[in-house]
Amino acid sequence: MSQTPPNTFQIPAKLLPLDGRFGCGPSKVRPEQIEAIRQRASSVMGTSHRQAPVKNIVGSVRSGLEQLFSLPDGWQIVLGNGGSTVFWDVAMFGLVQQRSQHLVFGEFSSKFAEATLAAPHLGDPVVISSEPGTHPTAVPDASCDVYALTHNETSTGVAMQLSRPRADGLVVVDATSAAGGLLWNPADVDVYYFAPQKSFASDGGLWLAACSPAAIERIRQIKATKRWIPASLDISIALDNSVANQTYNTPALATLIMLDDQVQWMLNNGGLAWAAGRSSESARILYDWAQARKWASPFVSNPAQRSNVVGTIDLDGVDANQVSAILRSNGVVDTDSYRKLGRNQLRVGMFPAVDPADVEQLTRCIDVVVEHLTA
Numbered sequence: 462m463s464q465t466p467p468n469t470f471q472i473p474a475k476l477l478p479l480d481g482r483f484g485c486g487p488s489k490v491r492p493e494q495i496e497a498i499r500q501r502a503s504s505v506m507g508t509s510h511r512q513a514p515v516k517n518i519v520g521s522v523r524s525g526l527e528q529l530f531s532l533p534d535g536w537q538i539v540l541g542n543g544g545s546t547v548f549w550d551v552a553m554f555g556l557v558q559q560r561s562q563h564l565v566f567g568e569f570s571s572k573f574a575e576a577t578l579a580a581p582h583l584g585d586p587v588v589i590s591s592e593p594g595t596h597p598t599a600v601p602d603a604s605c606d607v608y609a610l611t612h613n614e615t616s617t618g619v620a621m622q623l624s625r626p627r628a629d630g631l632v633v634v635d636a637t638s639a640a641g642g643l644l645w646n647p648a649d650v651d652v653y654y655f656a657p658q659k660s661f662a663s664d665g666g667l668w669l670a671a672c673s674p675a676a677i678e679r680i681r682q683i684k685a686t687k688r689w690i691p692a693s694l695d696i697s698i699a700l701d702n703s704v705a706n707q708t709y710n711t712p713a714l715a716t717l718i719m720l721d722d723q724v725q726w727m728l729n730n731g732g733l734a735w736a737a738g739r740s741s742e743s744a745r746i747l748y749d750w751a752q753a754r755k756w757a758s759p760f761v762s763n764p765a766q767r768s769n770v771v772g773t774i775d776l777d778g779v780d781a782n783q784v785s786a787i788l789r790s791n792g793v794v795d796t797d798s799y800r801k802l803g804r805n806q807l808r809v810g811m812f813p814a815v816d817p818a819d820v821e822q823l824t825r826c827i828d829v830v831v832e833h834l835t836a
């Protein structure tokens with residue numbers, strides 16, 4: 462081990478990425494998104510969300526997302542305050558009729574299952590789990606009216622191909638870190654929900670859900686049963702506000718501006734295929750690099766389940782926390798693993814805003830840091 466305190470090691474400037482943000486949410490915000498706020502500093506910021514300037518941005522976000530996801534007629538983008546964690550409660554009140562089935566393969570997927578387990582108005586959920594680093598498969602079950610899938614498990618870096626179980630029941634997908642960075646087909650899904658601080662490079666605190674006609678019918682059915690639902694968690698109220706390009710209560714305006722800018726950026730460059738292509742290019746660079754190092758390997762052993770948006774790399778013979786700390790002291794931040802996973806690991810956000818060339822530079826930085834630590 463080197464005698465130099467590890468966090469004083471200076472990475473040569475020519476190896477540094479242009480932008481050193483590799484977090485998994487909040488994640489890199491492009492400078493143009495900040496500029497978009499500045500341009501609306503007095504025309505939108507500090508103005509009413511019930512008036513045209515803000516409503517037009519919400520409308521632009523909603524129609525932009527419809528276009529980005531190629532949503533068929535009858536789908537709606539619904540939004541409300543609280544982020545994806547609050548959406549689990551929203552879904553527990555307004556989408557699950559009696560019982561849900563959950564694929565649990567990490568921290569985030571387990572939390573929705575905990576929410577439905579705790580709900581006094583629902584039957585105990587069916588939980589199908591698998592080891593971290595893999596994902597389970599849904600099992601058709603006539604007693605389940607919701608299948609809760611996770612497109613990308615951010616805590617482990619496992620992505621799953623979405624498909625509809627051969628059964629009735631809504632397919633409700635946590636796409637918080639996947640939406641905008643991974644491909645999906647609306648035919649396989651009823652509710653695709655997310656928050657804007659990951660692939661959409663915006664800020665947290667908002668939830669958005671693309672809802673199929675079947676999902677909208679379910680929302681109306683449950684509402685008609687007079688189930689007690691707190692108004693701030695009532696998706697039927699959120700839906701009514703969303704179609705009017707509003708939210709039930711006041712949203713963060715800067716979040717909406719940055720989200721809108723990111724959606725338009727994706728559309729102007731070629732849409733979801735282009736955005737997903739950037740993440741896939743970054744992922745190829747990261748995983749190929751790890752496989753070519755004796756001391757690094759992709760945590761997810763099945764290449765088909767490796768995420769293009771969240772890369773998890775196990776290190777061997779070198780302390781990943783020390784590597785992350787040195788990177789951080791050089792302005793290359795948030796490569797730490799998900800703490801509860803408890804592995805000697807780096808985790809790299811490769812959302813579309815991240816330049817694949819910067820992922821390449823990151824791998825060069827890690828090389829010199831590891832060389833320094835093991836010298």
Ligand SMILES: *Cc1c(COP(=O)(O)O)cnc(C)c1O
Nearest residue numbers: 544545546569613615637638656
């Ligand atoms: C980040 C994340 C969440 C939590 O999102 P919040 O907006 O912080 O509530 C939920 N699920 C997944 C898959 C995530 O990546």
